[in-house]
Amino acid sequence: MPAESTKIVIVDESPIRAAILQEGLREAGFTTVEHISEMQNLLARIYAIDPDVIVIDLENPSRDVLEQMFQVSRAVRRPIAMFVDQSDSASIQASVDAGVSAYIVDGLKKERIKPVLDLCISRFNAFARLQDELDRTKSALEERKVIDRAKGLLMKLKGLTEDEAYVLMRSTAMREKKKIADIAQSIITAAEMLK
Amino acid sequence: MSSKSLRVGFIPLVDAAALIVAVDKGFAAEEGLDVTLVREVSWSNVRDKLNLGLFDAAHLLAPVAIASSLGLGHVKVPIAAPFTLGVNGNAITISPALHAAIMAQIEGETTDPMATAKALARVVAARRDNGLEPLTFGMTFPFSTHNYQLRFWMAAGGVDPDEDVRLVVLPPPYMVDSLANGHVDAFCVGAPWNSIAVDLGVGHILHFVSDILVRAAEKVLAVRQRWADDNPDTVAALVRACQRAAAFIEKPENRAVAADILAAPERIGVDAEVIRRTLDGRLKVSPDGRIRESGRYLLVGREDAARPDPVQAAWLYAQMVRWGQTAATTEALRIAKSVFRPDLYDAAIGASAPARVVGDGIGAFAGPAFDPNDIAGHLGSFVIRRRPPT
Numbered sequence: 129m130p131a132e133s134t135k136i137v138i139v140d141e142s143p144i145r146a147a148i149l150q151e152g153l154r155e156a157g158f159t160t161v162e163h164i165s166e167m168q169n170l171l172a173r174i175y176a177i178d179p180d181v182i183v184i185d186l187e188n189p190s191r192d193v194l195e196q197m198f199q200v201s202r203a204v205r206r207p208i209a210m211f212v213d214q215s216d217s218a219s220i221q222a223s224v225d226a227g228v229s230a231y232i233v234d235g236l237k238k239e240r241i242k243p244v245l246d247l248c249i250s251r252f253n254a255f256a257r258l259q260d261e262l263d264r265t266k267s268a269l270e271e272r273k274v275i276d277r278a279k280g281l282l283m284k285l286k287g288l289t290e291d292e293a294y295v296l297m298r299s300t301a302m303r304e305k306k307k308i309a310d311i312a313q314s315i316i317t318a319a320e321m322l323k
Numbered sequence: 324m325s326s327k328s329l330r331v332g333f334i335p336l337v338d339a340a341a342l343i344v345a346v347d348k349g350f351a352a353e354e355g356l357d358v359t360l361v362r363e364v365s366w367s368n369v370r371d372k373l374n375l376g377l378f379d380a381a382h383l384l385a386p387v388a389i390a391s392s393l394g395l396g397h398v399k400v401p402i403a404a405p406f407t408l409g410v411n412g413n414a415i416t417i418s419p420a421l422h423a424a425i426m427a428q429i430e431g432e433t434t435d436p437m438a439t440a441k442a443l444a445r446v447v448a449a450r451r452d453n454g455l456e457p458l459t460f461g462m463t464f465p466f467s468t469h470n471y472q473l474r475f476w477m478a479a480g481g482v483d484p485d486e487d488v489r490l491v492v493l494p495p496p497y498m499v500d501s502l503a504n505g506h507v508d509a510f511c512v513g514a515p516w517n518s519i520a521v522d523l524g525v526g527h528i529l530h531f532v533s534d535i536l537v538r539a540a541e542k543v544l545a546v547r548q549r550w551a552d553d554n555p556d557t558v559a560a561l562v563r564a565c566q567r568a569a570a571f572i573e574k575p576e577n578r579a580v581a582a583d584i585l586a587a588p589e590r591i592g593v594d595a596e597v598i599r600r601t602l603d604g605r606l607k608v609s610p611d612g613r614i615r616e617s618g619r620y621l622l623v624g625r626e627d628a629a630r631p632d633p634v635q636a637a638w639l640y641a642q643m644v645r646w647g648q649t650a651a652t653t654e655a656l657r658i659a660k661s662v663f664r665p666d667l668y669d670a671a672i673g674a675s676a677p678a679r680v681v682g683d684g685i686g687a688f689a690g691p692a693f694d695p696n697d698i699a700g701h702l703g704s705f706v707i708r709r710r711p712p713t
Binding site: 186194 | 364365366367368371372375377396397398463464465491492493494496497501504506
């Protein structure tokens with residue numbers, strides 16, 4: 129089965145990650161990629177699309193729903209199997225580590241599926257890095273706001289210049305082996321309590 | 324003594340109580356264990372992370388421990404269950420509309436599962452005659468007591484769970500919404516979700532599962548067989564910590580403290596009062612405020628419930644055979660029974676004489692007494708069942 133005719137469904141509540149995944153799959157030549165973000169009646173939606181591969185975010189509770197699909201299908205519809213076979217625990221490990229799980233409809237060759245899963249794993253990892261970076265930027269921004277507020281308080285209460293206020297916080301932080309942001313936070317807390 | 328670090332997965336449900344209290348009350352630490360509890364979103368995740376070694380132990384559906392050991396549904400990883408975290412604990416909750424329909428058809432006591440199952444059969448037949456869609460029942464996993472309890476109950480009344488109704492898997496946190504918006508007409512799930520549906524006025528608790536089976540192993544403390552072999556002292560310490568926690572929870576004077584511990588946002592994350600009701604076996608069953616009490620609603624260590632009983636494992640395996648999930652073989656039966664490890668429990672706690680609360684260890688409301696040594700013969704007496712896969 130050529131890549132372009134492999135039908136892939138992405139089950140993910142994060143639109144950004146789904147988009148990253150979709151783009152990667154398209155670049156790799158998988159043109160039939162659909163995204164389900166709504167978990168209501170998931171099985172009905174999946175049956176309607178009739179995919180060859182289902183890729184699902186590991187933190188999605190609906191993974192259990194797919195397990196039923198696997199069970200029921202084996203009996204009455206068509207077989208579905210987890211991509212990775214019994215011997216391939218390295219692949220399971222990699223996919224669980226990355227936070228993704230893939231299910232395939234039986235009859236799709238393993239060689240065809242391997243690139244899909246590899247790509248999903250690397251995209252999931254890329255998304256995790258992106259998220260991490262975003263979180264760090266966000267918290268850096270938060271810290272700067274806290275430091276600026278504390279600086280303002282010191283300037284007002286102690287009649288310091290901006291530089292002096294900063295130097296005071298920095299030296300206190302060094303002496304107490306804490307982060308400047310933590311010192312700044314305690315200044316704000318103290319000021320609020322003394323109000 | 325340096326403490327041993329463990330990662331243990333759980334799903335936010337009341338039957339994780341012994342495990343959560345063991346950690347949060349410090350019983351695990353006193354056994355020299357530094358346990359990190361990891362809250363998970365799906366049974367598939369708990370199973371996979373346990374199987375891969377990302378978890379050392381887990382709060383697991385008893386049937387999943389057996390399925391994993393048999394290689395059903397996923398990769399084959401032998402599991403050992405040295406402690407039963409909960410016996411019973413589920414309930415069947417139905418929508419107000421289905422409740423009215425069943426009550427209109429019932430002949431006999433409303434708590435008699437045979438009476439309700441026969442009433443359900445009449446409702447199902449009437450719907451079919453009127454060209455209505457079949458009823459949909461939610462449960463938590465293909466390999467779950469919820470699945471088997473629902474099937475056992477409705478089949479006894481003549482309803483074929485695969486032909487006459489739809490059974491769908493729903494993650495427990497989605498159950499109440501799905502009942503409210505009509506995606507399901509009923510569900511079988513553990514606490515706190517039944518009580519939440521009743522409190523919101525969207526469901527009636529029709530049965531405690533203890534109406535259907537006097538004694539059904541619900542969740543186990545699961546470890547990999549190989550890990551248990553390599554870490555016997557750690558397994559024993561974990562079992563002792565859970566045993567102390569179970570004993571703590573079962574003392575009525577500790578219930579309020581236990582409910583508070585379990586209610587924490589990073590544990591179960593619901594109102595302590597709702598958890599308390601389940602632990603006490605005193606549940607509001609109807610939106611109008613009607614209360615029902617049962618000493619058997621959820622057993623956490625009482626009546627020797629914590630001691631794994633291989634007869635329970637055999638019964639769960641028999642259900643997998645009955646509903647076509649696997650074939651009946653003596654070897655598979657042997658493996659299923661060997662998942663439940665009273666020997667490990669006894670080694671940790673000190674040998675104990677098993678309690679025989681019910682004659683056959685199960686106490687089903689219908690069918691012959693369970694015979695763990697003749698699964699095929701036992702199942703032969705049931706009219707509604709599947710042919711195993713060939």
